[in-house]
Amino acid sequence: MQKLTLKKIAKELDVSISTVSKALSDSHEISKDTRQKIQAFAKLYNYRPNNIALSLKNKKTKTLGVIIPEIVHHFFTTVVSGIEKVANERGYNVIIGLSNESFSKEVINMDMLANGSIDGFIISVARETQLKKDFHHLHETINQGMPIVMFDRVLPEIACDKVVVDDAEGARKAVLNLIDAGCRNIGIITTEDHVSVGKLRTGGYEAALKERNIPLDEGFELKLKDELNEEENIEELAKVIATYLKDHPAIDGIFAVNEIYALSAMKAARYLGKHIPKDLKVIGFTDGMLSKYATPSLTTVSQHGKLLGEKAAFLLIERLEKDHLEPPFETIIVETELVERESTKQF
Amino acid sequence: MQKLTLKKIAKELDVSISTVSKALSDSHEISKDTRQKIQAFAKLYNYRPNNIALSLKNKKTKTLGVIIPEIVHHFFTTVVSGIEKVANERGYNVIIGLSNESFSKEVINMDMLANGSIDGFIISVARETQLKKDFHHLHETINQGMPIVMFDRVLPEIACDKVVVDDAEGARKAVLNLIDAGCRNIGIITTEDHVSVGKLRTGGYEAALKERNIPLDEGFELKLKDELNEEENIEELAKVIATYLKDHPAIDGIFAVNEIYALSAMKAARYLGKHIPKDLKVIGFTDGMLSKYATPSLTTVSQHGKLLGEKAAFLLIERLEKDHLEPPFETIIVETELVERESTKQF
DNA sequence: AAAGCTTACGAAAACGTTTTCGTGTTGATA
DNA sequence: TATCAACACGAAAACGTTTTCGTAAGCTTT
Numbered sequence: 001m002q003k004l005t006l007k008k009i010a011k012e013l014d015v016s017i018s019t020v021s022k023a024l025s026d027s028h029e030i031s032k033d034t035r036q037k038i039q040a041f042a043k044l045y046n047y048r049p050n051n052i053a054l055s056l057k058n059k060k061t062k063t064l065g066v067i068i069p070e071i072v073h074h075f076f077t078t079v080v081s082g083i084e085k086v087a088n089e090r091g092y093n094v095i096i097g098l099s100n101e102s103f104s105k106e107v108i109n110m111d112m113l114a115n116g117s118i119d120g121f122i123i124s125v126a127r128e129t130q131l132k133k134d135f136h137h138l139h140e141t142i143n144q145g146m147p148i149v150m151f152d153r154v155l156p157e158i159a160c161d162k163v164v165v166d167d168a169e170g171a172r173k174a175v176l177n178l179i180d181a182g183c184r185n186i187g188i189i190t191t192e193d194h195v196s197v198g199k200l201r202t203g204g205y206e207a208a209l210k211e212r213n214i215p216l217d218e219g220f221e222l223k224l225k226d227e228l229n230e231e232e233n234i235e236e237l238a239k240v241i242a243t244y245l246k247d248h249p250a251i252d253g254i255f256a257v258n259e260i261y262a263l264s265a266m267k268a269a270r271y272l273g274k275h276i277p278k279d280l281k282v283i284g285f286t287d288g289m290l291s292k293y294a295t296p297s298l299t300t301v302s303q304h305g306k307l308l309g310e311k312a313a314f315l316l317i318e319r320l321e322k323d324h325l326e327p328p329f330e331t332i333i334v335e336t337e338l339v340e341r342e343s344t345k346q347f
Numbered sequence: 348m349q350k351l352t353l354k355k356i357a358k359e360l361d362v363s364i365s366t367v368s369k370a371l372s373d374s375h376e377i378s379k380d381t382r383q384k385i386q387a388f389a390k391l392y393n394y395r396p397n398n399i400a401l402s403l404k405n406k407k408t409k410t411l412g413v414i415i416p417e418i419v420h421h422f423f424t425t426v427v428s429g430i431e432k433v434a435n436e437r438g439y440n441v442i443i444g445l446s447n448e449s450f451s452k453e454v455i456n457m458d459m460l461a462n463g464s465i466d467g468f469i470i471s472v473a474r475e476t477q478l479k480k481d482f483h484h485l486h487e488t489i490n491q492g493m494p495i496v497m498f499d500r501v502l503p504e505i506a507c508d509k510v511v512v513d514d515a516e517g518a519r520k521a522v523l524n525l526i527d528a529g530c531r532n533i534g535i536i537t538t539e540d541h542v543s544v545g546k547l548r549t550g551g552y553e554a555a556l557k558e559r560n561i562p563l564d565e566g567f568e569l570k571l572k573d574e575l576n577e578e579e580n581i582e583e584l585a586k587v588i589a590t591y592l593k594d595h596p597a598i599d600g601i602f603a604v605n606e607i608y609a610l611s612a613m614k615a616a617r618y619l620g621k622h623i624p625k626d627l628k629v630i631g632f633t634d635g636m637l638s639k640y641a642t643p644s645l646t647t648v649s650q651h652g653k654l655l656g657e658k659a660a661f662l663l664i665e666r667l668e669k670d671h672l673e674p675p676f677e678t679i680i681v682e683t684e685l686v687e688r689e690s691t692k693q694f
Numbered sequence: 695a696a697a698g699c700t701t702a703c704g705a706a707a708a709c710g711t712t713t714t715c716g717t718g719t720t721g722a723t724a
Numbered sequence: 725t726a727t728c729a730a731c732a733c734g735a736a737a738a739c740g741t742t743t744t745c746g747t748a749a750g751c752t753t754t
Contacts, residue, residue, distance in 0.1 A: 002492055003463075005740060016704045021742060031702060046487070050463040052408065053740035055399045056709045063442070063464075071431070072424045074636075081418050084445050093459060095410070095442045098431050112440060116350075116397040116710090117410075140393070145349055234639065263640045270642075289421075292581065293610045295617075295642045352710060363734045368712060378732060400710035403739045463740090 004047045013041060055116075063093040064316060065118035067109055069101045069126050069153075074259075074288035075305050076124065079151065082309020083122060090317050092119075103128040107137045120147040120316045125155065127226060131194045133157075147325055149316045151308060153196050154331075161315040162331040163308050167197050167285075170301040170336030171204025172211075174283045175255050177299075177338055179212050181346050183253030183281055187220040189241065189261040195226075201257045201285060219248060229260070237261075242268035245280075254282045259290045262298055266343065282343045296342035308334045351394045360388060402463075410440040411663060412465035414456055416448045416473050416500075421606075421635035422652050423471070426498065429656020430469060437664050439466075448573075450475040454484045467494040467663045472502065474573060478541045480504075494672055496663045498655060500543050501678075508662040509678040510655050514544050514632075517648040517683030518551025519558075521630045522602050524646075524685055526559050528693050530600030530628055534567040536588065536608040542573075548604045548632060566595060576607070584608075589615035592627075601629045606637045609645055613690065629690045643689035655681045 006024075010017045015034065023030045023038035024047075030038075041047075055061040064087055068076045080096070087094050095118060097109035106126045113121070121141065129135070130153065138158050142148055148160040178186050188205045191198030202221070209216055222244045228237045241264050245251060256262035262284030266276055274280045276296055284291055287302035311332050319325065353371075357364045362381065370377045370385035371394070377385075388394075402408040411434055415423045427443070434441050442465055444456035453473045460468070468488065476482070477500065485505050489495055498510040525533050535552045538545030549568065556563055569591045575584045588611050592598060603609035609631030613623055621627045623643055631638055634649035658679050666672065 006742095007740075017741085018705075018743080019703060022703090025742085029702070034702080048458070048462040050403075050740050052399055052402045052463040053709090054742085056397075056403050056711095056739090057741050057743095059709070061399065071428050072421065074419065077419045077424055080443075081445065084418070084443070088456075093442055093444075093464065095440055096427075096431070097440075098428065109435075111395070115395040116399040117440065260640075267640075267642075289637055290640055293607075293614075293637055294640065295614075353712095354710075364711085365713080365735075366733060369733090372712085376732070381732080397710050400739090401712085403709090403741095404711050404713095406739070 003050070004042075004045050005050065009038065009041060009045075009047065013038060060119050060320070061117060062091055063095055063118045064313065065095050065097060065110075065113040065121045067097045067099055067106060067121060067123040069099050069124060071096070071098055074290075075152075075286050075303060078305030079124075079309035079312070082306035082311075083313040084309075085306075086310050086313040086317070092313075092317065099126040099129075101127045103132050103134065110137050110141060114141055114144065114146060118146075119320050120149070122149045122151060122312050122316055124150065124152045127195060130155075130196060145325055147316060147319045149312045149319075151312045155196075159327065159329055161312075161319065161329050163312045163315065164331065164333055165197070165303045165308065166333050166335055167200035168204035168207065170285065170303075170338075171201040171255065171257075172208045173204075173336070173338055174285075174299075174301050175205050175208035176212070177340075177344065178253040178255065178281055178283060179208065179214065181253070181281055181344055184214065185217075185220070185248075185250040186214070186253040186255060187222065187244070187248060187251045189222045189224065189244075189254060189256040189265055191257060192223055192225065198257050201255075205255055220251065224261070234260075234264070238264045238267045238271070241265050242271050245269060245272055245274070252280055254280060256282065256284045259284050259286050259288050259298070259300070262300070262343075263290055263294055266294065266296075266298070277343050277345045278347060283338075287339055291339075291341070294343075296345075299341045299344040300339055302337045302339050304334050304337065350397070351389075351392050352397065356385065356388060356392075356394065360385060407466050407667070408464060409438055410442055410465045411660065412442050412444060412457075412460040412468045414444045414446055414453060414468060414470040416446050416471060418443070418445055421637075422499075422633050422650060425652030426471075426656035426659070429653035429658075430660040431656075432653075433657050433660040433664070439660075439664065446473040446476075448474045450479055450481065457484050457488060461488055461491065461493060465493075466667050467496070469496045469498060469659050469663055471497065471499045474542060477502075477543060492672055494663060494666045496659045496666075498659045502543075506674065506676055508659075508666065508676050510659045510662065511678065511680055512544070512650045512655065513680050513682055514547035515551035515554065517632065517650070517685075518548040518602065518604075519555045520551075520683070520685050521632070521646075521648050522552050522555035523559070524687075524691065525600040525602065525628055525630060526555065526561065528600070528628055528691055531561065532564075532567070532595075532597040533561070533600040533602060534569065534591070534595060534598045536569045536571065536591075536601060536603040536612060538604060539570055539572065545604050548602075552602055567598065571608070581607075581611070585611045585614045585618070588612050589618050592616060592619055592621070599627055601627060603629065603631045606631050606633050606635050606645070606647070609647070609690075610637055610641055613641065613643075613645070624690050624692045625694060630685075634686055638686075638688070641690075643692075646688045646691040647686050649684045649686050651681050651684065 006017050006020045010020045023035045084094050099106035151163040154162045190202045193199045254265050262282050269280050284298050284300040287300045291298035291300045353364045353367045357367045370382045431441050446453035495507040501509045537549045540546045601612050609629050616627050631645050631647040634647045638645035638647045
């Protein structure tokens with residue numbers, strides 16, 4: 001029982017392909033009799049038009065390409081769920097490519113999809129891409145007339161629609177919260193500067209301190225190497241943080257730029273016999289499962305990832321359907337929200 | 348700068364489309380001169396054949412459809428990462444559909460993809476599908492000549508390749524481990540029976556008790572309703588479990604069929620002043636972030652999700668490329684592994 | 695009865711490929 | 725010089741659609 005096509009229906013009912021096509025779209029160019037006969041037949045044998053043929057004809061695939069650095073990752077999957085939601089609502093499919101934080105995989109994946117498989121991209125660039133600053137694949141894609149929407153890790157060098165989290169502001173609010181909770185010596189655990197969001201969050205941290213006239217102590221900024229993010233290095237990560245905490249015993253508040261750093265900081269604090277939140281208050285970024293289920297539960301900056309995904313998909317689909325690829329481009333900023341839990345409770 | 352096609356190249360170089368096509372595939376039907384000229388031109392302007400046109404011609408899309416119940420979910424994303432890995436290695440793309448545990452969304456999503464967009468499916472069915480026992484969409488897909496590989500939540504009613512976790516065996520090993528650690532009153536926190544894997548894990552639990560001649564106490568089996576899995580019910584979940592623990596004070600070991608249940612059990616135990624692992628030992632299923640970062644860290648049954656995904660993609664691609672859709676079908680069982688952590692430590 | 699107008703349908707092009715087959719030119723062979 | 729192979733290329737079909745255009749048959753109008 002192979003797939004039914006217009007041609008087969010035409011043959012079976014002894015009419016032409018055009019007649020079948022028109023009858024199925026209920027064109028009154030075809031007599032009522034013939035129309036009903038054809039429609040009944042199509043329904044009976046469950047005819048569905050071939051998507052690929054339609055794509056070729058219409059020069060649109062109704063498919064969005066999504067490129068993310070990782071998929072086993074709470075934030076990115078939350079975003080994807082938002083993308084999928086509006087894509088489905090508007091009749092689009094979602095094809096996923098993973099860069100695994102690698103520049104070359106990002107390029108290969110985009111190449112693979114850019115050749116007609118999709119109508120546009122939604123992408124958060126790999127760490128390595130940010131580091132190398134090689135954006136030729138993005139420029140080429142745009143030059144070919146394929147729209148891109150960047151989210152979260154965006155690049156100012158690229159002219160396209162963007163959806164970002166207000167990283168700096170979220171960090172600022174978090175640090176202000178720590179200050180208001182009584183912390184005076186606030187440390188930050190962050191990434192190296194080439195990660196755009198890490199840098200932005202660090203900026204917010206510094207802004208909050210300045211705002212409250214707390215002097216910036218360079219030693220309080222712990223910038224961790226990318227390798228420490230790997231699964232197998234979680235013990236090492238906790239140790240590095242423990243050393244840092246031991247070297248700076250005055251620290252009474254920690255702002256960490258992601259969940260893992262925050263949880264590792266809490267673990268390290270326990271090693272050192274510090275009580276959370278009494279001796280040390282901790283705030284993380286990204287409101288994932290880990291924050292909710294940690295003990296003590298973690299106060300964090302929630303990014304509203306799903307909403308972010310919805311906005312990104314919306315921007316892309318709107319641009320596609322209006323068939324308007326030129327500037328102006330839009331940058332949507334999704335506000336963060338501080339979710340207060342046990343790790344910052346006051347006594 | 349629109350997409351380059353064979354036709355445009357042909358026009359530009361004043362040859363026929365066939366010549367261009369042949370030259371690009373390095374056919375020596377074309378003179379060396381012409382070949383080089385065409386290849387140089389194609390390279391210069393970065394020609395890439397249109398995937399959609401190829402798909403139409405070859406009647407294969409080199410794309411796999413993956414249908415999962417949820418994407419913000421550690422196990423499923425781990426599986427997807429495995430699928431994506433071997434798919435990419437073999438030149439396939441991955442298109443993702445989410446059922447959100449809903450039967451109708453599963454059907455709609457499969458319908459959308461089955462009309463030519465993909466070559467085959469990899470699916471873990473929605474909870475509601477298991478409950479309704481309506482599998483017409485799966486049967487129809489298979490009847491249309493499109494292969495399916497089921498994973499994790501598989502259906503015996505469907506004749507296709509399958510990849511499963513040895514749920515029963517993993518549960519059995521976990522419970523034996525609790526017994527060997529000295530537990531004599533072991534409870535299980537599980538799902539309702541219509542969830543296939545929940546039922547299997549419950550079976551393993553019962554088998555282990557029987558094996559060690561420990562009488563089965565019906566009251567020790569806590570079957571939780573699906574609604575308690577929702578994000579907003581996490582407090583409710585902990586309370587239900589606390590009540591259960593209070594009603595059965597003799598319980599000194601808990602086997603939970605997923606991470607959330609296990610963590611909620613630990614939280615509930617803390618409410619009741621029970622110390623883990625001294626008063627109560629806990630083992631979960633699924634080795635996700637939560638287990639690693641919990642305090643105390645959680646002993647769990649690891650499912651090797653990535654391997655599972657790799658196997659599933661392998662089975663599907665092999666069947667596609669051998670163009671052999673008939674039985675026999677294969678069922679691969681991926682072994683689980685008990686990862687021991689603090690929640691079962693002995694003193 | 696000639697002209698025009700509906701009605702109901704079919705032929706063919708187009709989307710971008712690959713591939714089969716046909717054909718004109720060249721050079722070698724008989 | 726006539727025949728034939730090799731060479732180098734082009735025409736056309738096919739994949740499954742949609743859509744434009746053409747047209748035969750039947751009808752109405754004058």
